[in-house]
Amino acid sequence: xxxxxxxxxxxxxxxxxxxxxxxxxxxxxxxxxxxxxxxxxxxxxxxxxxxxxxxxxxxxxxxxxxxxxxxxxxxxxxxxxxxxxxxxxxxxxxxxxxxxxxxxxxxxxxxxxxxxxxxxxxxxxxxxxxxxxxxxxxxxxxxxxxxxxxxxxxxxxxxxxxxxxxxxxxxxxxxxxxxxxxxxxxxxxxxxxxxxxxxxxxxxxxxxxxxxxxxxxxxxxxxxxxxxxxxxxxxxxxxxxxxxxxxxxxxxxxxxxxxxxxxxxxxxxxxxxxxxxxxxxxxxxxxxxxxxxxxxxxxxxxxxxxxxxxxxxxxxxxx
Amino acid sequence: xxxxxxxxxxxxxxxxxxxxxxxxxxxxxxxxxxxxxxxxxxxxxxxxxxxxxxxxxxxxxxxxxxxxxxxxxxxxxxxxxxxxxxxxxxxxxxxxxxxxxxxxxxxxxxxxxxxxxxxxxxxxxxxxxxxxxxxxxxxxxxxxxxxxxxxxxxxxxxxxxxxxxxxxxxxxxxxxxxxxxxxxxxxxxxxxxxxxxxxxxxxxxxxxxxxxxxxxxxxxxxxxxxxxxxxxxxxxxxxxxxxxxxxxxxxxxxxxxxxxxxxxxxxxxxxxxxxxxxxxxxxxxxxxxxxxxxxxxxx
Numbered sequence: 001x002x003x004x005x006x007x008x009x010x011x012x013x014x015x016x017x018x019x020x021x022x023x024x025x026x027x028x029x030x031x032x033x034x035x036x037x038x039x040x041x042x043x044x045x046x047x048x049x050x051x052x053x054x055x056x057x058x059x060x061x062x063x064x065x066x067x068x069x070x071x072x073x074x075x076x077x078x079x080x081x082x083x084x085x086x087x088x089x090x091x092x093x094x095x096x097x098x099x100x101x102x103x104x105x106x107x108x109x110x111x112x113x114x115x116x117x118x119x120x121x122x123x124x125x126x127x128x129x130x131x132x133x134x135x136x137x138x139x140x141x142x143x144x145x146x147x148x149x150x151x152x153x154x155x156x157x158x159x160x161x162x163x164x165x166x167x168x169x170x171x172x173x174x175x176x177x178x179x180x181x182x183x184x185x186x187x188x189x190x191x192x193x194x195x196x197x198x199x200x201x202x203x204x205x206x207x208x209x210x211x212x213x214x215x216x217x218x219x220x221x222x223x224x225x226x227x228x229x230x231x232x233x234x235x236x237x238x239x240x241x242x243x244x245x246x247x248x249x250x251x252x253x254x255x256x257x258x259x260x261x262x263x264x265x266x267x268x269x270x271x272x273x274x275x276x277x278x279x280x281x282x283x284x285x286x287x288x289x290x291x292x293x294x295x296x297x298x299x300x301x302x303x304x305x306x307x308x309x310x311x312x313x314x315x316x317x318x319x
Numbered sequence: 320x321x322x323x324x325x326x327x328x329x330x331x332x333x334x335x336x337x338x339x340x341x342x343x344x345x346x347x348x349x350x351x352x353x354x355x356x357x358x359x360x361x362x363x364x365x366x367x368x369x370x371x372x373x374x375x376x377x378x379x380x381x382x383x384x385x386x387x388x389x390x391x392x393x394x395x396x397x398x399x400x401x402x403x404x405x406x407x408x409x410x411x412x413x414x415x416x417x418x419x420x421x422x423x424x425x426x427x428x429x430x431x432x433x434x435x436x437x438x439x440x441x442x443x444x445x446x447x448x449x450x451x452x453x454x455x456x457x458x459x460x461x462x463x464x465x466x467x468x469x470x471x472x473x474x475x476x477x478x479x480x481x482x483x484x485x486x487x488x489x490x491x492x493x494x495x496x497x498x499x500x501x502x503x504x505x506x507x508x509x510x511x512x513x514x515x516x517x518x519x520x521x522x523x524x525x526x527x528x529x530x531x532x533x534x535x536x537x538x539x540x541x542x543x544x545x546x547x548x549x550x551x552x553x554x555x556x557x558x559x560x561x562x563x564x565x566x567x568x569x570x571x572x573x574x575x576x577x578x579x580x581x582x583x584x585x586x587x588x589x590x591x592x593x594x595x596x597x598x599x600x601x602x603x604x605x606x607x608x609x610x611x612x613x614x615x616x617x618x
Contacts, residue, residue, distance in 0.1 A: 032442075034436070034440070034521075035436040035439075035440035035442040035445075036436075036442065038432040038433060038435055038436035039432070039433045039436045039437070039448060041429045041432060041433070042429050042430065042432070042433040042492055042496060043433075043448070045429065045485070045488065045489050045492065046451065046455065046489060046492065046493070048470070049467065049470065049485060049486065049489040050455055050458060050463070050489060050490075051451075052466075052470070053463045053466035053467055053470065054458065054463075054466075056466045056469070057462070057463075057466055060466075115361070116365060119358060119361060119362055119365075120362075122353055122358050124355065124358050124359070130362060130366070131604075132601070132604050133366060133369060133370065134362075134365060134366060134369050135600075135604070136369065136373075136597070136600060137369060137372075138600075139546050139550075139596045139597070139599070139600040140550075140593065140596065141549075141550030141551070141552065141568060141592070141596075142550070142552065143550075143552045143568040143571045143572055143575075143592075144550070144568070144571065144589055144592050144593060146571075146575060147376070147571050147574075147575065147585055147586070147588070147589040147592070148372045148373070148375065148376050148589060149372065150575060150580070150585070151375050151376055151379050151582060151585065151586055151589075152371075152372055152375050154580070154582065157379075157387060157582065159375075161387075162389070192368065192369070192372060224353075246456065249456065249457055252459070253458075253459035253460065253462075255553070256551075256552050256553065259553075260552075260571075260572055260575055260576075274459050274462055277462055278462075278464065281464070281465045282464065282465065282557075287465055290465065291465075294459075294462040297459065297462065298457065298458065298459070298462075301457055301459075302457055305457065
């Protein structure tokens with residue numbers, strides 16, 4: 001299944017395929033058990049710490065479960081879900097913000113990452129060191145990103161002070177507490193560490209494009225623009241779809257940066273859905289409702305991902 | 320459809336590893352017509368965007384408190400001393416190291432076993448297992464905090480570094496396993512069979528023949544596990560309550576959240592958080608583009 005190559009029908013595969021031939025040489029019983037033994041540690045860990053928590057989230061989503069209001073605890077049916085869709089403006093607000101955040105980040109990261117990959121795929125003096133430097137924020141965590149950008153954004157000794165010294169802007173500008181600038185301030189910080197991810201993935205794929213294609217195109221008189229749109233971009237299509245999808249899921253789920261940089265504020269302006277869930281479940285102790293929100297978030301995410309893969313015709317043969 | 324993900328995107332990525340050098344050579348010749356300034360100008364601008372934030376952190380960490388100089392001179396170690404001793408970053412550093420190295424070892428070992436099974440055997444639940452690995456990528460770790468907290472509470476592991484190690488390992492496993500199985504598939508089965516003919520058992524053959532060839536892949540997966548758990552913050556924040564058990568990201572978060580932020584100490588803390596990651600990054604840089612590309616997926 002994991003082999004991209006089409007396989008012969010099952011019966012013949014049993015006899016001829018390499019993998020089964022391998023297990024054939026060792027005693028039959030132990031060879032049949034071996035793969036299960038090998039995946040057992042991973043399987044058990046994932047059952048215990050991913051599958052079980054998932055199921056308990058599903059279970060609690062149908063319950064009233066709030067440590068601070070134990071007298072109300074008990075089966076709630078679909079009450080939590082009804083409340084989410086009919087009586088919770090914050091759900092819609094945070095969902096809308098999550099959408100805006102994910103689309104903005106993924107789009108900008110993709111465009112900049114693609115440009116950076118194309119740039120750095122050229123041959124020039126100092127390429128090795130340039131690569132290492134531009135990729136370096138990739139390894140930086142959300143909290144460290146916050147640390148760094150707090151130093152840049154702080155109103156008294158941050159960049160704005162020196163810009164004001166030079167006559168640009170005014171002293172005491174605090175981009176993180178101004179509702180007009182906080183979104184783009186957070187977007188910029190996340191871009192800083194997010195672009196290398198796309199650049200790395202796209203660069204890896206760029207290097208697998210056969211050079212002859214470009215030579216043939218040059219002979220036919222195609223300019224660099226046409227080569228990009230007719231050779232490079234189609235070749236990168238699947239890598240772009242996959243990386244944008246995974247990054248989208250990641251940007252949706254990841255709360256490190258926004259949690260520490262803005263704390264969802266000012267005035268709830270930058271609260272994503274997962275941040276709202278965390279606030280509800282952890283600070284609000286309303287675990288039943290937070291579980292229902294989690295379930296809804298998971299379904300939305302899965303649905304959007306499948307839709308995205310369908311619409312973008314991932315894996316379609318147009319290379 | 321989800322399986323197509325593995326086939327199209329994740330599995331073949333490691334397969335490009337051996338072509339890396341060829342790829343570089345191929346890359347040449349495309350760009351003969353590009354004027355130099357069209358490379359260096361945008362690159363310089365982007366480098367400024369990348370490096371100024373790093374420089375800003377170093378500047379704050381090294382210049383004396385109250386200074387507004389744009390060069391860190393005269394240099395001082397006061398912020399480092401303060402953060403390391405008074406703000407317990409010495410202890411945090413040690414805890415983060417324990418978590419990082421343990422997650423590295425656990426993730427690599429468990430993923431190696433599972434990856435070998437996925438690469439070399441056909442078994443009944445393989446398809447379902449792969450699907451579960453991929454589906455797990457859609458689960459937000461942040462939303463699992465409360466149920467995980469309850470599990471660790473029942474296991475009496477709250478406030479022990481073990482809980483964080485397990486949580487980091489579990490969320491790191493699926494992708495690591497897919498990556499490693501890709502690397503193992505790149506090692507021809509015939510090499511292993513040869514060793515069996517020579518009288519080695521499966522395990523000895525694996526250690527003698529396959530393992531040495533997996534080195535780059537294992538380094539990539541291991542480094543990634545280390546960097547990820549070194550960086551990750553929510554699990555440590557939730558599961559570790561006492562000060563002497565906390566990790567560096569939690570310590571940074573405390574500094575960020577303080578009523579009057581001590582910027583010098585914060586910057587020094589940031590530098591301490593960055594150093595191990597930068598060292599690991601410099602070390603794995605050359606694998607990043609080739610075998611590692613699919614691993615970067617998780618961020």
